[in-house]
Amino acid sequence: MTKARKTLDFSPNDFVVYPAHGVGRIIKIEEQEVAGLNLELFVISFEKDKMTLRVPTNKATEVGMRPLSDPAVVSKALDTLKGKARVKRAMWSRRAQEYEQKINSGDLIAIAEVVRDLHRADDQREQSYSERQLYEAALERLTRELAVVKGIDESGAGAQLVEVLSKRVAAA
Structure with missing residues (x-):
């Protein structure tokens, strides 16, 4: 029963992270009555995507909905970006699948790993279209959560991430 209790900690105007879509606001x-049952639903707005999602309150924890990361986790994610890229020698399709799973996990550290591993400096080889898509999706998720946690706009958060990534490349 503890899982269901946890969901009640969310209230209107809270920012939450929904794994498949990133940061939204309740x-x-x-x-709402659905198939003869009365359901209590969180109505979550993802303004940037112009999307509204309804999640049954008793399923929120089960689907991985979580509060924003605390500053310590954000700091750890930024440290992850500073690390050396770890690219497995597996086929691209398998790696792409793993990256996609990390992005959709909603785990900020895992998302930072994707950004770190797919980031390319100007003098490095070109990214394929699918690499670029995954990189941008991960970067956007990381930027949105960083912005909300730090109380800054997304462009400021993006600039912070670019700065961390460019320092890493310069040090390599």
């Missing part, structure tokens, strides 16, 4: 908690 705009309200509503009741």
Whole structure:
């Protein structure tokens, strides 16, 4: 029963992370009748994507919905970006699948690993289209959460991430 209790910690106007979509804001908690059952739902707005999602309150924890990362986790994610890229020698399709899973896990550290591993400096080889897509998706998720946690706009958060990544490349 502890899992279901945990979901009640979310209230309207709270920012939350939904694994498959990133950072959203709970705009309200509503009741809706679905197939003869009354369900209590979190209504989450993802403004940037112009999307609204309804998640049953009793399923929020099960689907991986979580509060924003605390500053210590954000700091650890930024440290992860400073590390050396770890690229496995597996086929691209398998690596792409792993990157996709990390992005959709909602785990900020895993998302930072994807950004670190797929980041390319100007003098490095070109990225394929699919590499670029995964990199941008991971970078966007990381930027959004960093911005909300630090209380800054997304462009400021993006600039911070670019700075960390360029320092890493310069040190390599």
